[in-house]
Every structure is written in C-alpha cells, then in structure tokens.
Amino acid sequence: MSDADSIFADDVELIKNATVLEEDHTPKQILCxxxxxxxxxxxxxxxxxxxxxxxxxxxxxxxxxxxxxxxxxxxxxxxxxxxxxxxxxxxxxxxxxxxxxxxxxxxxxxxxxxxxxxxxxxxxxxxxxxxxxxxxxxxxxxxxxxxxxxxxxxxxxxxxxxxxxxxxxxxxxxxxxxxxxxxxxxxxxxxxxxxxxxxxxxxxxxxxxxxxxxxxxxxxxFSAYDAEELSDILRARADKALYDDAYDQETISLCSALAYQEASGSARRAIRLLRRSAEIAEENGSDLIRPPHIRQADNDLEYGNIVESIVDQDDEKLYILKALAHLDSAGLTPARTRKVHTAYSQVVQTYKSESGRGPLTQRGMFNHLSKLVMFGFVHTIDRNKGVGGGQWNEHEFSDDVTPQQVKDAFENHNLEWIEMDLRGIHD
Structure with missing residues (x-):
C-alpha cells in the first residue's frame, strides 16, 4: 500500500528526521x-x-x-x-x-x-x-x-x-x-x-x-537562554529535522520569541513548538511553516502545559478543582467558600467511599484552595458589602483553566471522571 492510500498520510512532508526534535535527543554539540x-x-x-x-x-x-x-x-x-x-x-x-x-x-x-x-x-x-x-x-x-x-x-x-x-x-x-x-x-x-x-x-x-x-x-x-540563543539552537535542530524549504527565518524567529516570552527562555519549549508547528503545517497541506501554524501550536502546548501542571497536584487539590469544574459547568461560579466546600465534600465522598476517608474541614480545604490561587489555577474575589452586608470570598477558575483541562488531568492521572450534578448546591 502506498502513502496515498493511507488515512495517516499527509499531502506534504516537512519533517525528515523527527528524532532530532525529541526530548531525549542528545545533540553532537551543545550550543550556547x-x-x-x-x-x-x-x-x-x-x-x-x-x-x-x-x-x-x-x-x-x-x-x-x-x-x-x-x-x-x-x-x-x-x-x-x-x-x-x-x-x-x-x-x-x-x-x-x-x-x-x-x-x-x-x-x-x-x-x-x-x-x-x-x-x-x-x-x-x-x-x-x-x-x-x-x-x-x-x-x-x-x-x-x-x-x-x-x-x-x-x-x-x-x-x-x-x-x-x-x-x-x-x-x-x-x-x-x-x-x-x-x-x-x-x-x-x-x-x-x-x-x-x-x-x-x-x-x-x-x-x-x-x-x-x-x-x-x-x-x-544554568541561566535562561535569550531569544538569540534560542534561535541558534532551533536553527541547528531545524537543519537536521526539517526539509530545507519547510521553514524560513521567520519560523525560527517567531518560535524563539514565543519560547523566550512565555517559557522563560526554555529551549525545550522552543523545540516542542517547532515540531508541533511543522505537524500542523503538514496537516493543513502547507509546504512552509507559517505564523498561523506557530500560533496554533503555541496554544496547543499551553493547553497541555496547564493539564500537566494540574496532574502534578496532590489529591485534595485535584478534588477541589473537580468541584470547581462541576460548579463552573452548572453556572455556579464564582462560588463562595462554603459552596466550594460542599461541592468538594461530595467529590471526596464519591472518590473515597471505599477508603472511608472523609473530606477536609472547610478551613483545611481553604488552605489547599489558597495554594491553587497562588499557583494561578484559581481566581479569588474579595467581596465587601460594608458593616451591614458583610465580607466573603468567591472563587472561580483563572482565565487559563477550563473544566475540560481538569477532566483531561484526571484521566491523565488514571482517575475516572465521574459526572456529578451540583446544580442543587446552595451557599
């Protein structure tokens, strides 16, 4: 069977040696x-x-x-x-x-x-x-x-x-x-x-x-790479990994600039970005990696980075994020601390019913919730209605986090995603 007969083939091929863009590749020369x-x-x-x-x-x-x-x-x-x-x-x-x-x-x-x-x-x-x-x-x-x-x-x-x-x-x-x-x-x-x-x-x-x-x-x-050093590293990788007409100087410059701005000068991020950009260009039938391909690749990688960061959290923080995901899907965010704790408690009881371990107290949960705010996953709003109205906190996902990312993180963490209806929860 020829490539033309396969559903896995693309009309164009830009990558000639993908191993050069793998994380475990050791170059023959360490640049910069x-x-x-x-x-x-x-x-x-x-x-x-x-x-x-x-x-x-x-x-x-x-x-x-x-x-x-x-x-x-x-x-x-x-x-x-x-x-x-x-x-x-x-x-x-x-x-x-x-x-x-x-x-x-x-x-x-x-x-x-x-x-x-x-x-x-x-x-x-x-x-x-x-x-x-x-x-x-x-x-x-x-x-x-x-x-x-x-x-x-x-x-x-x-x-x-x-x-x-x-x-x-x-x-x-x-x-x-x-x-x-x-x-x-x-x-x-x-x-x-x-x-x-x-x-x-x-x-x-x-x-x-x-x-x-x-x-x-x-x-x-080891200090962070600057944009020029990232360009040197990417150019060396592209020379071995991509066909000559698959990229140009704009490709290298944009990948380097985005990695420098968004990932603290990470060569790993720049190389990932170059590879994903080439894959997207192939999928779109383009014979050249263009800025829209790089922008889309950057968005894809950012989504994946958030999921990986969520996966790294301990179980209690994962349960809080799941509670917020269901509250968000039900249109109940931003939610007061008490409501988040009620939702969190239902999540814990669902996942820990066999172990017999119960949820943390509201204060204990709030300590974990505060860490999620510090890590940038959750945004907390301080409400103050004055002497007569009282003060309280409300919580919602930050702009970088979505319920789908939390679901993906659960599945990557080998935890089943159990659907829950939290629309009846009250403050």
Missing part, C-alpha cells in the same frame, strides 16, 4: 553553553583520570540545558574512557559505572518522594529485573544496606545522577550519606560521586549545611 560546559567538564575530569570523583549540584529553570549537558558529557566520558582503556595496562584501566535516577519517577500517592524511594530506585537500577525490590515492606535502613551492598559490588567509580533531586524535599538522608558513603564506611571497593540536578532555585538554599557540604562541592547555575 560554553561557560557552564567548561565548569561541568572539570567535574568529570577526575573520573577520566582515575581519581576520586567530584560531587556537583546543577540548578536552573526547566529547558535550559542541564539534562542535555549531562547526557552529552556522560556519553563523551564513557567513549573517552573506553578508548583510553584500549591503550593502557590492566592496572591503569578506569572502571566507570553510571546510575541515572529521575527522582520524580519515585513519587508516592501523595506526590512526595523520599530518600527511601530513591534508594529503592538505585537498587533496582543495579539489579536484574527478576531480582528487584518493592517500594514498600522494607525498613529504611534495610533498603540503604541493600543499596550500599549493590554499589559495593561494582568497581572503580560510580556516578549517581539524581535528576529533579528537589523532589526529595526535606528527606535529605540520601543526599547526605551517598556522597560521603566511602568516608562513613558504607562502601570500600568503590568511590561514589553524586550529580544533583534541580529546577528549583530555592531547593539549594534550603539544604541543611551538612548536605550542602557533601553534595554542593561544585555548583553550576
């Missing part, structure tokens, strides 16, 4: 990051020379090259060590083991990650599939003992890369012990280096002094 790459390379040099590794802490907003630079240097380090080992005596060969953990992947039901869960993840990275341990049922010290036993069975240097390390929060046991594991006596046969990567500027500030001393031996800040 010479300053931090020099610093970062110095962190890995001792490993290449067979010396004790350094610990490092990387921080900066999402999409500014922290993970890409780490992958790039990791691949180069592994390749250079392999070449070096081909030409030196056995006793001078360098042994390197890498363990990459994304701490966000080890969150529990309440959206929190602990040192315990990350230690379980490290164990399971080092074990065969049939010999892995579960995230429950072990005492914390037992898990740490198993982790150090697995690490100590390796040779040479072990680099543990903790991506999104800020997800660990206040439970910093692992961040203190792991970089000092040889000094403490937990391992003897290896030397452990730890690379912490964080999107949260404040996480570093809130680390305890003992953890800072262990983890932050070298600190590297």
């Amino acid at each position: 990051r010479d300053d931090v790459l020099d610093q970062y390379t110095s962190v890995f040099k001792p490993v290449y020379k067979g010396r004790p590794p350094q610990n490092a802490f990387l921080y900066g907003d999402t999409g500014v090259g922290k993970t890409a630079a780490t992958k790039y240097l990791r691949e180069n380090l592994e390749q250079d060590i392999e070449r070096k080992n081909e030409n030196v005596p056995k006793e001078e060969k360098v042994a390197l083991n890498l363990v990459w953990i994304n701490c966000e992947n080890f969150t529990t039901g309440d959206h929190k990650t602990s040192s315990y869960q990350v230690a379980v993840g490290i164990v399971n990275r080092l074990r065969n599939k049939g010999n892995r341990i579960t995230g429950t049922g072990y005492a914390p010290q037992d898990v740490y003992d198993i982790m150090y036993e697995e690490l100590n069975s390796l040779e040479g240097t072990v680099l543990v890369i903790l991506d999104e390390v800020d997800k660990i929060g206040d439970d910093d046991t692992l961040l203190y012990e792991l970089p000092r594991s040889r000094d403490i006596g937990y391992v003897e046969n290896i030397r452990v280096g730890v690379i912490g990567i964080s999107n949260d500027y404040t996480f570093r500030k809130n680390l305890s002094p003992k953890v800072k001393d262990s983890l932050c031996e070298t600190e590297i800040k």
Whole structure:
C-alpha cells in the first residue's frame, strides 16, 4: 500500500528526521553553553583520570540545558574512557559505572518522594529485573544496606545522577550519606560521586549545611537562554529535522520569541513548538511553516502545559478543582467558600467511599484552595458589602483553566471522571 492510500498520510512532508526534535535527543554539540560546559567538564575530569570523583549540584529553570549537558558529557566520558582503556595496562584501566535516577519517577500517592524511594530506585537500577525490590515492606535502613551492598559490588567509580533531586524535599538522608558513603564506611571497593540536578532555585538554599557540604562541592547555575540563543539552537535542530524549504527565518524567529516570552527562555519549549508547528503545517497541506501554524501550536502546548501542571497536584487539590469544574459547568461560579466546600465534600465522598476517608474541614480545604490561587489555577474575589452586608470570598477558575483541562488531568492521572450534578448546591 502506498502513502496515498493511507488515512495517516499527509499531502506534504516537512519533517525528515523527527528524532532530532525529541526530548531525549542528545545533540553532537551543545550550543550556547560554553561557560557552564567548561565548569561541568572539570567535574568529570577526575573520573577520566582515575581519581576520586567530584560531587556537583546543577540548578536552573526547566529547558535550559542541564539534562542535555549531562547526557552529552556522560556519553563523551564513557567513549573517552573506553578508548583510553584500549591503550593502557590492566592496572591503569578506569572502571566507570553510571546510575541515572529521575527522582520524580519515585513519587508516592501523595506526590512526595523520599530518600527511601530513591534508594529503592538505585537498587533496582543495579539489579536484574527478576531480582528487584518493592517500594514498600522494607525498613529504611534495610533498603540503604541493600543499596550500599549493590554499589559495593561494582568497581572503580560510580556516578549517581539524581535528576529533579528537589523532589526529595526535606528527606535529605540520601543526599547526605551517598556522597560521603566511602568516608562513613558504607562502601570500600568503590568511590561514589553524586550529580544533583534541580529546577528549583530555592531547593539549594534550603539544604541543611551538612548536605550542602557533601553534595554542593561544585555548583553550576544554568541561566535562561535569550531569544538569540534560542534561535541558534532551533536553527541547528531545524537543519537536521526539517526539509530545507519547510521553514524560513521567520519560523525560527517567531518560535524563539514565543519560547523566550512565555517559557522563560526554555529551549525545550522552543523545540516542542517547532515540531508541533511543522505537524500542523503538514496537516493543513502547507509546504512552509507559517505564523498561523506557530500560533496554533503555541496554544496547543499551553493547553497541555496547564493539564500537566494540574496532574502534578496532590489529591485534595485535584478534588477541589473537580468541584470547581462541576460548579463552573452548572453556572455556579464564582462560588463562595462554603459552596466550594460542599461541592468538594461530595467529590471526596464519591472518590473515597471505599477508603472511608472523609473530606477536609472547610478551613483545611481553604488552605489547599489558597495554594491553587497562588499557583494561578484559581481566581479569588474579595467581596465587601460594608458593616451591614458583610465580607466573603468567591472563587472561580483563572482565565487559563477550563473544566475540560481538569477532566483531561484526571484521566491523565488514571482517575475516572465521574459526572456529578451540583446544580442543587446552595451557599
């Protein structure tokens, strides 16, 4: 069957290599990051020379090259060590083991990650599939003992890369012990280096002094890209990913400007925008990515970003948002705090009937509702009718949030969307 016979084919093809626009693509050259790459390379040099590794802490907003630079240097380090080992005596060969953990992947039901869960993840990275341990049922010290036993069975240097390390929060046991594991006596046969990567500027500030001393031996800040740097990065990606006549300078400039304005100079957002724009242009039968395609792509991505942000909220906040979604659909917003609490209580009782856990008090719910206001999901209106009329708050979705986005977030969160009729709710 030819492409012409398929319902999945487009009349035009603008993308020649989509993998270049994937998030996990590691370019052969990291652009616009010479300053931090020099610093970062110095962190890995001792490993290449067979010396004790350094610990490092990387921080900066999402999409500014922290993970890409780490992958790039990791691949180069592994390749250079392999070449070096081909030409030196056995006793001078360098042994390197890498363990990459994304701490966000080890969150529990309440959206929190602990040192315990990350230690379980490290164990399971080092074990065969049939010999892995579960995230429950072990005492914390037992898990740490198993982790150090697995690490100590390796040779040479072990680099543990903790991506999104800020997800660990206040439970910093692992961040203190792991970089000092040889000094403490937990391992003897290896030397452990730890690379912490964080999107949260404040996480570093809130680390305890003992953890800072262990983890932050070298600190590297990744600043946001400016519009010109985003253009350089996009042009390099477009050159490899798109056909030559599929884009022009206006394509690059507009994608870069939107990513700079709306996503704090995120290269990830710019690359996503370029890819989605190309897909929309293909769907519309255009042989060139034009500004309307880019604007539509920007709207699509913004919708998806809101959904992802909602998914990241804990269950109580999700239930409040669901309550507001039903109130909104029934034309009952803006709604007073009492009405929101009544709707929220019905949602909780619907979803938690089997567990027996009831809704929070109105005060407890209001604390979560205030966080949703701070995050930009909810808009609160202060009403004041004077001495005789009283004061109260009313709540509604912000301009960026819709009931459909909340529904999409529930489904992405593997929660069934149960329809509810809240038209009979009163203040």
